[in-house]
Amino acid sequence: MGKANREKETFLKLTPKTLLLYIVIIVFCLLVIAPLVIVFSSSLRTPANQISPLMLFREFSMDSYKRAFENMNYPMTLLNSIATTGGSVVCIVLFATMASYPIGRLKTKMAKFLYYFFISGLIIPSQMVIVPIALTMNRLNIPNTRFTPMLMFITCSLPFSVFLFSGFMKGVPVEIEESAYIDGANLPIRFFSVVFPLLKPAIVSCVITQGLWIWNDYFYPMVFISNKAQYSLPVAMLQFLGDKENPAQWNVLFASCVLCALPLIVLFLILQKQFVNGIAAGAVKG
């Protein structure tokens, strides 16, 4: 959208038709966020408050949050989540861009085969292979720590990331590399100082799409981590599984739901544009 365009931007005039459009969108958005509003309002009550959650925002107390904060061991689980998500994402970007370099650049049959080999991994659900994976880990003497799930996060992100980067690699002009070659740059230098910086939009997209599922994933940490101090945020939520049927526990449960989602909500509100562009770029340009 150019500058001239933005100045001229006019909004739809208020006709019965556009009014209907507004009403439909507003009602729809209300329906979508209604559960979240109720959850948020209930989380602001004292744990003992039993009036119907539909009575919104009648009480503002942090007591439920205090209880949830302690139950989840929040600082530790938050730190675990940040460390594992951050570490995995860094490795994925590095490994996937490197793998996409030959796949995107070489015109050989081998490169083509490897492309399909990697993206075929998209259709394998993790529940299906989890037991052989656990046995493989055992055989390789990989201990169960907070970092074990990272191995799986990296592996499972490869198909989509390779798909994303090798598609994007085709848009990076080969001429730049050829002139770097003539200037005497060898392969690693060419990759890391010429190609890698040009992949930035795809890297943002990869970090956001993969970071989002890794942060939210509870399955691998649930299988691989047995020590409570090493839990990440979503796994710490699993201990409340029994509480969900018990209305007396709702206020604390909802407070912990908010606490669990809070870091991503904050990040999303700050980086909204990057989120929206990153998610779209992953699918549209790939």
Place this chain on the structure above:
Amino acid sequence: MIMKKKNKNQTSPVFNNRMYFFLIPALTFFLVFWIYPLLQLFYYSVTDFNGINYDYDFVGFKNYVKVFHNGTLINSMKNTIVYAAVTVVLSNLIGLGIAMALNTKIHLKGFFRTCAYFPALFSAIVVGFIWSYVYMPSSGMIASLVSLLGGDGAGFNPLGDYKIALFAIALVEVWRGFGTTMIIYLAGLQTVDDSLLEAGRIDGCSEWQLTKKIKLPLIAPTITINVILSVINGLKAFDNSFIMTNGGPGKSTKTLMFQVYETAFTDQKMGRASAFSVLAFAFIILITVIMLYFMNKREVEL
């Protein structure tokens, strides 16, 4: 011209075979933690391995026969197809509809987009908790609203009714997933050239004709990618059954992956779970191939 020559040669001095070394880290991870375990499934599927004791026997195709005969395979395939169909159709229709509404010049576009995308930020486990409350009989969100309006709130129990539980959890997936679909459709719609629509308007097309004849054909690749992504996602259905219904009531919400998990971890029958996985895998490949075939065909026709 120069480009064309290069395409014919398989490698060049600039892009030579040494580039394959860059594959080593990714390929190592992929082979050790994804492909090797996948192949092991075939091996374990003909044993009575329980996941712990390595003293297992080979039992031939007994596991395969068993999952066919006790009905778990057919039941979970049926549930997975229904779940995937509901999520694919609804999240694409709603996503496309909202994207089209937001692609007009309305006020507060960014705010509506944020609202619609918001549920996608939540972990499946948080979503499961929130919707367990929404669906709860008598004191849950919908039930209280029904009671408030004078209806029978206590009788409202979608997760307890084996006929609708599967649709209820599929709807939760739609709630969580349509925002992502919508953002992808929005990006696709923004690539549609305004001058084409303008030309259509001058020729006297109605809004509906503009949508059908210009917008939809132009965003066909976006539709394809969204449908493929949501089918893949739907076939992997596990979270909602695991967190909200535990497969019940009866076995009405046991999806393929829930059944695999239950057989392996709850029943401790690793051999049988492997046989089940192999069949589930064949099923997923079959559906994916059929889908890709039809998607490619349709896109060429358009």
